[in-house]
Amino acid sequence: MLLGRVIGTLVACEIYQGLEGVPMLVVQPLTKSCEPKGETIICADSTSMAGPGELVYFEGGREAAMALRETFVPVDHAIVGIVDDVNLAGETLEN
Amino acid sequence: MFVGQVAGEIVSTIKHPDYDSRRLLVVDRLDPAGKPAGGYLIAVAAIEAGVGDRVLVLDEGTGARQILGNPQAAIRSVVVGVVDSVDVE
Numbered sequence: 702m703l704l705g706r707v708i709g710t711l712v713a714c715e716i717y718q719g720l721e722g723v724p725m726l727v728v729q730p731l732t733k734s735c736e737p738k739g740e741t742i743i744c745a746d747s748t749s750m751a752g753p754g755e756l757v758y759f760e761g762g763r764e765a766a767m768a769l770r771e772t773f774v775p776v777d778h779a780i781v782g783i784v785d786d787v788n789l790a791g792e793t794l795e796n
Numbered sequence: 797m798f799v800g801q802v803a804g805e806i807v808s809t810i811k812h813p814d815y816d817s818r819r820l821l822v823v824d825r826l827d828p829a830g831k832p833a834g835g836y837l838i839a840v841a842a843i844e845a846g847v848g849d850r851v852l853v854l855d856e857g858t859g860a861r862q863i864l865g866n867p868q869a870a871i872r873s874v875v876v877g878v879v880d881s882v883d884v885e
Contacts, residue, residue: 702820702837702873703837703838704806704838732836733803733804733836747870748810748811750810758808758820758838760871760872762857763872764870764871764872767857767869767870768812768870779870781811781814782808782810782811782812782815782820784806784807785808785809786807787804787805787806787807787822788804788805788806788807789803789804790803790804790847
């Protein structure tokens with residue numbers, strides 16, 4: 702899993718079966734100190750509670766689809782949690 | 797698997813149910829000499845490990861599900877050991 706910042710939402714007028722109603726969010730991957738790193742990705746949101754501006758953690762690969770209600774779906778990244786705090790040695794970064 | 801060093805912890809209230817009551821550790825990747833190799837990973841703690849510990853991290857889902865005892869868990873990265881030493885010839 703990696704940290705990410707939700708920077709937007711995606712709406713699809715047509716989507717593969719099993720993904721209807723699954724929120725899709727635009728996520729900027731972050732370093733552990735919450736600096737942007739790498740290209741933005743689209744994540745399915747398994748919590749259904751994340752929104753733009755929030756600090757989240759996401760899983761990639763097969764486990765991303767397994768986090769959703771329908772597990773046999775074409776998804777490669779999924780948000781699995783919303784961060785309250787990141788506690789690194791000596792410093793705390795809040796959402 | 798790779799060797800890493802625990803840099804911190806993630807505190808999270810809203811999360812996928814598979815992650816309920818599991819500790820999430822921020823682990824820096826290390827090279828064989830023990831220096832930061834760049835990059836990090838957030839992994840579920842399957843053992844007692846804390847900040848500063850050198851740890852062994854499994855980054856593969858089937859093994860992770862076996863360790864956590866849930867064949868449906870959406871979890872891929874797990875801290876599975878605390879490393880005493882790594883000797884490279």
